[in-house]
Amino acid sequence: MLRSSIRLNAFSRTATKACPFVTPRTAVPIPRRSPISSHLNFGTSFRSYSNKADGARAQTSSGAGALNWKTFAVFTITGTGLLYYFRQEKKRVEEARVEEARLARANTAYGKPKIGGPFSLIDQNGVRTTNEDFKGRYMLIYFGFTHCPDICPEELDKMAEVLDTVNADPEIGNVITPIFITCDPQRDTIAEVNEYVKDFHKDLIGLTGSMEEIAKVAKAYRVYFSKPPKVDDGEDYLVDHSIFFYLMSPEGEFVDCYAKDHTAEHVSQSVKDHIHAYLEKGGKVSNEIPARASNQN
């Protein structure tokens, strides 16, 4: 220990020019030794960043009194330097932390979950239908199945109420295409879906497809669904599935989703708010129901 401190001192004497802040630290063990050597040590280090090196050496030999104020001066200067350095460092660290927090906030405020995506399915009139057919209008999408006991029909009734409320807003008009996508494509044929959607809203579009196509769109919308593993032919069954509405923008991007415990009033207001905000930002949305082959029947 002693040996290493001596070596450090020896080193500091030659190296202080490069890094003045090293001196006070290497000087710590010195008071254990004779006061003279301590003074000498400070004298040397002082000299290293003083231009009056010769004068300093002369004073070293002249007496301890003059040395004391020099020691004091060195302490003050290095101390002030260190204090300044640490304050700067603290400030820098704090600024970095504030910036990090700001970035984290920005990410949560502006980040949109990746929900939705392109799809290609068959509508209730047997027409191949893709997400491109609904571009320029909002979409309100619900996943369900026609044999659903109570939640789906209640939710679809709620959806119809929301549509009528939003459509009645003179500043908005008819800008939403409501879409029902089945998660039971095996039973929900085009004819089944056709009968089913009529029960809820005249604008409601019902989509079905192959199991593969349905699984793909459900995955894109983060919808979970599962048919019981063992179903005998002719035996009826229920499909377990997630029950959210998705509001998608005219560009086909996710805007919001609504759960079962949200009332029709709540959903209507939220949808209106989203559309108003979009229009205020200069967004364009079509209030014309697109002329589709399937609208002609």
Next chain:
Amino acid sequence: MAQETTHHPSRAERQKCWKVRDAFFACLDESKVLDPSAPGAANICQDLRKQYEDGCMKSWVEYFNKRRVLEAEQKELLERMKAQHQAVEDRAAEAKAKTQGA
């Protein structure tokens, strides 16, 4: 064409099913029977049970019966939690009143 291939219950059939279900469940409630498949439920509300089982699809009957039990259990749990929460708050308020009084 569509009529022949349509098997899912129509709006009217759904509503009829819900109606007979509610009537049957109300009857069970009167006898304080929760689980429709419990042995105690076999000898009561037999007419209403028949209407219910005839008026609703088999999978729906199973689903409604299970949900009736689950919902009751959830409600009970929620009430127990509320009571516990209330007890904790009461105790805290009591302790606070004591320290303020002292």
